[in-house]
Amino acid sequence: MRERAGTALSGACGQICKVGSLEFFSALPATLCGHRRQERMAGNTNAPKTSYDTVEYPGFSYPDTHPDRLAVMAALHGLQPAPVATCRVLEIGCSEGANLIPMAYELPAAEFTGFDLAGLPIARGQQRIGELGLTNIRLFQGDLMEAETAPESGGLGEYDYIIVHGVYAWVPEPVRDRLLALCSAHLARNGVAFVSYNALPGSHMRNMIREAIVWRAEHAAGNAMGPEEQAAAGLDLLGLLIRTRPEEDPYRRLTEEQLTKLRKRSPKVLFHDELSPVYAPVSVAAFVQHARRHGLEYLSESVLPVPNDPSFRPELMEALREIAGDDTVALEQMLDFARMRMYRETLLVHAEQPVQRDLAGDVLREMRFASQATPAAGEREGVCAYNLPGGLKVGCDQAPAIGVMERLMTAWPRTLGYEEMRQTAAEDGLRSEAHVQRLLQQMAIARMIELHVYEPAVADVVSEKPKATAVSRQEARVHPHAANLWHGTVQLDDMRVRGLLQMLDGTRDHGELLAQLCVEFPEMGDEELKLGLEANLTRLLRAALLES
Incomplete structure (x- = not known):
């Protein structure tokens, strides 16, 4: 899975980044790393239990997979996605529905379907659905290779949004091919498919670490260790080996960084992620080539690039564009070499869709805006700084951006419309609508604000008799x-x-x-x-x- 971004109920500063005319200091990461996987999605559903029946995989909600996020990215690229409130969603490899069930609760007029090879997680999810009384979601146990004809599937049908999170890089090639064929066959004409996968070149490093962990598990004395003990023993071996190298050794530093991240994960997650029989990370170029064989085309990633991404370095982009020409995927692949990218959340659409590669500014008029930021101490005089979710920190010194932030922080957890953003910016001297749209784009890239096309029924005050979902x-x-x-x-x-x-x-x-x-x-x-x-x-x- 991708490192999950959560809000803790219980500031860091970084480099100066420039996006267009707006300058920020930012602690945002330059690369993304992910580590979720799913049980192999093909096999006889009457066969013995899968490893996900034996060892539970913790489930969470993943914001990047929400139809609102997918619709925003499609709209920014000039497409007309299905309305979120009434959309149809399919999740392949849904486990117990921890990602899908909250969506169904939030969007009662939408329809949700999910399936997974592991039977016990599906049973847990069905129990949750029954307790909540939801009638707009169904989960069933199914083999990806036979999902369309399984009696429980009901024929599947057509979907506006398809989610495949943490499956593609963890299954054999025939299953990967069937997965994309399923997406192509059941994605609506203007639909968006989300497919996450461990990416190259960054995953080469992870694979070296994984091989040591797998070797230790396979050579456990007497094979008496339980699944979670095997994963822990692999980490212990890795730590022992890496300490034999000099402290200044680059390989040691890289390995220790990965080891630190691995130790923060639960033994159950380590067992499934690091000891799986299949691990096939892929480059974005190879992934898109595979998607194109099924009539699908690259739209974008699920989120905009972060401010310190190499794509915002003019001298680099000029050189790369000379090599790539109009080939967006070739450009992305070269950028991944610079990023050492380990993980991607790629959005696909049908090949005939007219994707606009330059972000559409006018579409911001139809969007809503929010910010989870809180005020922070500035790093320089005249700079307003903000803490963002995940322990990140950004700041800027431009009055229109500061005015927008003050309005949105006051409104959170509700959103505000475009006209309110335009008027706020105008009050601080930014009256050109094109400049306002550019500012909002820059602030979204800096993670200062969020873009939405819908708003849930979230409270803006604590009522006399407060009600949680x-x-x-x-x-x-x-x-x-x-x-x-x-x-x-x-x-x-x-x-x-x-x-x-x-x-x-x-x-x-x-x-x-x-x-x-x-x-x-x-x-x-x-x-x-x-x-x-x-x-x-x-x-x-x-x-x-x-x-x-």
């Missing part, structure tokens, strides 16, 4: 995290916040909530709980967990 309350009962109304993952490390969330069914006022907290947490003083109640309700509001 049923899907988040359901998740909080069994996990220290929950999906919010913007399809992000909110970490619930504070037990009081997690307990409070579960109480917010819309039937209790603040006094009744306090009384229930005193019962649930008797070890804490009544005054302490009283002081914390309003603050924690505000935190849940800001985390987009409360419904309007």
Whole structure:
């Protein structure tokens, strides 16, 4: 999976980056790294349990797969995507539906279908759906190679958005081919398919590390280790070996960086990600070539490039364009060599779609804007700095951008429309509409603002009887995290916040909530709980967990 971006309920500074005329200092990463995979999606569904039946793979909501995100990227490239509120979505390799079920809850007029080879995760997902009373989603156990004809599939049908997250690079070649054939056959004329995969050249490094972990697991004494123990033993061996190299050795530094990331992941995730029988990372050029054989074409990635991406270096881009000409994929491949890119989230459309390679500015008039930023201390005099989700920090010194940020930070977790952005920028001296659109594009690239084409039913104030989403309350009962109304993952490390969330069914006022907290947490003083109640309700509001 991709490193998940979440909001923690429990600042870094970086280089100066310039995007167009707007200058930022930024701690945003230059490359993306991912590590999610799925069980092999082909095989006899009556066969013995898959490894995903034996060892559970943690499921989360992935914002980059949401129809809102896919529709934004399609619109920015001149296409007319299906309306998010009433769209049809298919997820191939959906596991227990942790990504799909929150979407179905958020979008009651849309339709969702998901299937997976592993039966037990599907059963867990079906139980969740039943508890929530959702009627716009169905999950079924199915073999990718036979999904269209499986009785449970209902014939599949046509979909506006297809999601294939963490499957492509982890299955044999015939399954990869069938996967793209399925996408092509069932994607609507103006549909968008999301396919994530581990990419080259960056994954060469990961493969070297993976080989050591796999070797250790295969040579476990007496093969007595359990799956999670095998993964841990592989990391221990890797750490032992790398310490034999000099501290200044580049290979040691690279390996230690990867090892640090691996140790932050759970043993269950390590088992599935690092000990799988198939690992086939692919270059973007090879992936798009494969997609084209099935009548699909490259649209873009699921997110805009970050500000310090090589694509924003004019001297480099001039040289690369001389080599690539009008070949967008060749340009992306050369940039991946510069990025040492390890992971991609590629969007595909039907080949006949008229993709516009230069981002369309006029389409911003139809979009909505949001920002999760909070104020931070500036690094230079006259610069306003902002903390962004994930511990990132950006700043700028231009009045129109600062005015836009102040409006959006006040409005969060709601969005504002284009006209409000235009008027705010005009008040600070930016009156040309073309310049306003350029500014908004630059701010989106800098991750200061988000672009949306729809807004969920998210609360903007804490009501007398606050109500959290049923899907988040359901998740909080069994996990220290929950999906919010913007399809992000909110970490619930504070037990009081997690307990409070579960109480917010819309039937209790603040006094009744306090009384229930005193019962649930008797070890804490009544005054302490009283002081914390309003603050924690505000935190849940800001985390987009409360419904309007």
